[in-house]
Amino acid sequence: xxxxxxxxxxxxxxxxxxxxxxxxxxxxxxxxxxxxxxxxxxxxxxxxxxxxxxxxxxxxxxxxxxxxxxxxxxxxxxxxxxxxxxxxxxxxxxxxxxxxxxxxxxxxxxxxxxxxxxxxxxxxxxxxxxxxxxxxxxxxxxxxxxxxxxxxxxxxxxxxxxxxxxxxxxxxxxxxxxxxxxxxxxxxxxxxxxxxxxxxxxxxxxxxxxxxxxxxxxxxxxxxxxxxxxxxxxxxxxxxxxxxxxxxxxxxxxxxxxxxxxxxxxxxxx
Amino acid sequence: xxxxxxxxxxxxxxxxxxxxxxxxxxxxxxxxxxxxxxxxxxxxxxxxxxxxxxxxxxxxxxxxxxxxxxxxxxxxxxxxxxxxxxxxxxxxxxxxxxxxxxxxxxxxxxxxxxxxxxxxxxxxxxxxxxxxxxxxxxxxxxxxxxxxxxxxxxxxxxxxxxxxxxxxxxxxxxxxxxxxxxxxxxxxxxxxxxxxxxxxxxxxxxxxxxxxxxxxxxxxxxxxxxxxxxxxxxxxxxxxxxxxxxxxxxxxxxxxxxxxxxxxxx
Numbered sequence: 096x097x098x099x100x101x102x103x104x105x106x107x108x109x110x111x112x113x114x115x116x117x118x119x120x121x122x123x124x125x126x127x128x129x130x131x132x133x134x135x136x137x138x139x140x141x142x143x144x145x146x147x148x149x150x151x152x153x154x155x156x157x158x159x160x161x162x163x164x165x166x167x168x169x170x171x172x173x174x175x176x177x178x179x180x181x182x183x184x185x186x187x188x189x190x191x192x193x194x195x196x197x198x199x200x201x202x203x204x205x206x207x208x209x210x211x212x213x214x215x216x217x218x219x220x221x222x223x224x225x226x227x228x229x230x231x232x233x234x235x236x237x238x239x240x241x242x243x244x245x246x247x248x249x250x251x252x253x254x255x256x257x258x259x260x261x262x263x264x265x266x267x268x269x270x271x272x273x274x275x276x277x278x279x280x281x282x283x284x285x286x287x288x289x290x291x292x293x294x295x296x297x298x299x300x301x302x303x304x305x306x307x308x309x310x311x312x313x314x315x316x317x318x319x320x321x322x323x324x325x326x327x328x329x330x331x332x333x334x335x336x337x338x339x340x341x342x343x344x345x346x347x348x349x350x351x352x353x354x355x356x357x358x359x360x361x362x363x364x365x
Numbered sequence: 366x367x368x369x370x371x372x373x374x375x376x377x378x379x380x381x382x383x384x385x386x387x388x389x390x391x392x393x394x395x396x397x398x399x400x401x402x403x404x405x406x407x408x409x410x411x412x413x414x415x416x417x418x419x420x421x422x423x424x425x426x427x428x429x430x431x432x433x434x435x436x437x438x439x440x441x442x443x444x445x446x447x448x449x450x451x452x453x454x455x456x457x458x459x460x461x462x463x464x465x466x467x468x469x470x471x472x473x474x475x476x477x478x479x480x481x482x483x484x485x486x487x488x489x490x491x492x493x494x495x496x497x498x499x500x501x502x503x504x505x506x507x508x509x510x511x512x513x514x515x516x517x518x519x520x521x522x523x524x525x526x527x528x529x530x531x532x533x534x535x536x537x538x539x540x541x542x543x544x545x546x547x548x549x550x551x552x553x554x555x556x557x558x559x560x561x562x563x564x565x566x567x568x569x570x571x572x573x574x575x576x577x578x579x580x581x582x583x584x585x586x587x588x589x590x591x592x593x594x595x596x597x598x599x600x601x602x603x604x605x606x607x608x609x610x611x612x613x614x615x616x617x618x619x620x621x622x623x624x625x626x627x628x629x630x631x
Binding site: 125128129131132133134135138139141142143145146148152153273276279280283286287292293297298299 | 394397398401404405407408411412415416418419420423424548549551552555556558559562565566567568571
C-alpha cells in the first residue's frame with residue numbers, strides 16, 4: 096500500500112530538485128546577498144580573537160576561535176532554511192492552495208526547495224572550508240571515517256531541526272497573524288543558545304546546562320564541535336542521540352501543527 | 366533654499382503624521398514590537414557579558430566604556446530602523462513596480478519625498494534602551510560625562526545619522542540598476558552589526574574598511590570616545606567633514622541614478 100503511494104512521490108523528487116535548483120540559480124544575485132548576510136560569525140571571530148590576544152579563554156586561544164567561527168560560518172550555510180517565511184507568505188497570500196493541489200505533501204516540497212539551494216550555498220561554503228583547512232582546520236578536522244560519519248549525521252540533524260522548526264512556526268500563520276514575530280523570538284533564542292555568537296562551552300555552567308536541554312545548541316554548536324573534534328567518541332555519540340531526539344520532537348510537532356492548521360486554511364482571492 | 370525651508374518642514378510634519386496614523390491602526394503590534402526590541406537588545410548584550418566575564422578589558426576598552434559603544438549602537442539602530450530603513454525600503458518597491466512616477470511628478474524634491482515617506486515611531490523604544498545603557502555605563506565608570514563631551518557626542522550623533530542615511534541612499538540607488546534588491550537591507554544591517562563593538566577589535570583590512578569605506582568606527586566608537594572625553598578636536602572636525610563629504614557623494618549618486626529610471630510598465 097505504502098509503496099504504491101510513495102513511488103509517485105519518489106519519481107517526482109528529481110524533477111522537483113531540478114526545478115528548485117533552477118529557481119535558486121535564476122535569483123542568484125539575490126541569493127548571494129542572502130548568503131553574504133550571514134557575516135555574524137566573522138564579526139564574532141574578530142571580537143573573540145581580540146579577547147584571546149593576551150591569554151586563552153578556557154581552552155580557546157586565538158587559533159581555536161578562528162577555527163570555531165569559520166566552522167560556524169560553514170555550518171550555518173549548510174543548515175539554513177527559510178520555510179517559515181515561505182509558509183507565512185503562502186498562507187497570507189493564499190498561494191498555499193497551489194501546493195495543496197499537488198499530490199505531494201507540502202512539507203516535503205518545502206524541504207526539497209530548501210535542500211535544492213545547497214549547491215549554491217556550497218559556492219560560498221567551499222571557499223570558506225578551504226580557508227579553514229589551510230589556516231587552522233587541518234589540525235582539528237576529524238581523522239577517522241566514523242568521526243566523519245558522525246559529523247555528517249550532526250549536520251543533517253542540525254538542518255532537520257532548523258527546517259522542522261521553520262515549518263512548525265510557518266504553520267502558526269494558520270492560527271495567528273504575527274507568525275513572523277514568533278520566528279523572531281525563536282531566532283533571538285537561537286542566536287544566543289546555538290553557539291553562533293559564543294561557543295556554548297564558555298557560558299556559565301547553569302546557562303550551559305539549560306542550553307543542553309534546548310534544541311538550539313544542536314543546530315549549530317554540535318556540528319561545529321564535531322567538525323573541530325572537540326568531543327571524544329562517547330560524548331559525541333551521546334550528544335548526537337540528544338540531537339536526533341530533538342529532530343523527532345520537532346518533526347512530530349511540525350506535523351501535528353500542520354494537521355491542525357490545514358483545516359483552518361481558507362484561500363484568499365477569487 | 367531659505368524660502369523653501371518652511372515648506373519642507375511642513376511637508377516633513379505631514380509625512381510623519383501620516384506614518385503615525387497608519388501605525389496607530391496596529392496598536393497590538395506596538396506592544397509586540399516593543400517586547401521583541403527588548404529581547405533583541407538582550408541578545409546583543411549576552412556576548413557582551415560573556416566576554417567581559419572572561420576579561421577585565423578587551424582591546425583597550427573596559428566593560429563600562431565598551432557598554433557606551435553598545436549604547437550608541439542601540440541608539441543608531443533605532444534611528445536606522447525607525448526613520449531610514451522603512452522609507453528607503455519602500456523606494457525599492459516603487460522602482461520595481463514603476464510607481465516612482467507618482468513621486469517624481471510631485472512638486473517637491475524626490476529624494477526628500479522618498480526619504481520621509483515612512484517612519485516607525487515604535488522604534489523610539491531603542492532610544493529608551495540606549496538611555497538605560499548609558500546611565501548604567503556611567504554608573505559603572507563612576508563619573509558623569511563632561512558637558513563638552515556630551516556636546517561633541519551630540520554633534521557626532523548628527524554626523525552618524527547623516528552617514529547612515531547617505532550609505533542607505535547609495536545602496537538604494539543600486540535598485541535603479543539591479544531590479545530585485547529588497548534583501549540589501551538585510552545585508553546592510555548585518556554589516557552594521559559590527560558597529561556594536563569598539564572598532565579597535567578589528568585589525569588590518571577590516572579596520573581600514575570600517576573607518577573609511579563603511580565608516581562604522583565614526584558612528585559608534587567615536588561618539589563613545591567623545592563621551593569619555595578622549596576624542597580630539599581634530600578628529601571631531603574630520604568626522605564631521607567626512608559625513609558631509611559622504612552626504613554630497615550620496616546626493617550625486619542619487620541624481621545620477623534617478624536619470625536611469627525608465628518607469629516599469631509598457
